[in-house]
Amino acid sequence: MNQHISESTLPDAGHVAVVKRYLDRLEASDVEGIVALFTEDAQVVSPFLGCMSPRPFFDKVRDASGQSRIEVLDILLSAQGASRAMAYFVYHWQLRDGTEVRFDCVDVFDFNEQGRIQRMTIVYDTHPVRALVGDKYA
Numbered sequence: 001m002n003q004h005i006s007e008s009t010l011p012d013a014g015h016v017a018v019v020k021r022y023l024d025r026l027e028a029s030d031v032e033g034i035v036a037l038f039t040e041d042a043q044v045v046s047p048f049l050g051c052m053s054p055r056p057f058f059d060k061v062r063d064a065s066g067q068s069r070i071e072v073l074d075i076l077l078s079a080q081g082a083s084r085a086m087a088y089f090v091y092h093w094q095l096r097d098g099t100e101v102r103f104d105c106v107d108v109f110d111f112n113e114q115g116r117i118q119r120m121t122i123v124y125d126t127h128p129v130r131a132l133v134g135d136k137y138a
Helices: 013-025 032-033 054-064 126-133
Strands: 038-046 051-054 069-077 084-094 100-111 117-123
Touching: 013 032, 013 069, 013 084, 013 100, 032 054, 038 054, 051 054
Parallel strands: 038 117
Antiparallel strands: 038 051, 069 084, 084 100, 100 117
């Protein structure tokens, strides 16, 4: 599809600020701060946990995690004019038991008209993570 996209059709750069707040709060395991960025009926789609509401999803992440670190590689906005942004980062995930896992991740954020996250889809290769740590959410 080769279509011209003008500057006026690009999504609001305010999405970048929301994504940055999300990543900061994720690194801090601030579930309340994270959930505040989402709509009431938002969904998180995870390779490990499936489709869930944000609060139970991030409670599980917090409960499974120790001190983790996020290395942001890029934040990308839709070139098709969608209310969508993507965070590309390296997740230095420390688990409760001290195990450390490092993997590349992309979180895809779909926003509503008010700039809140309506849906977040997490994309990463689960094979190396599962092989190293198993299911730490159980």
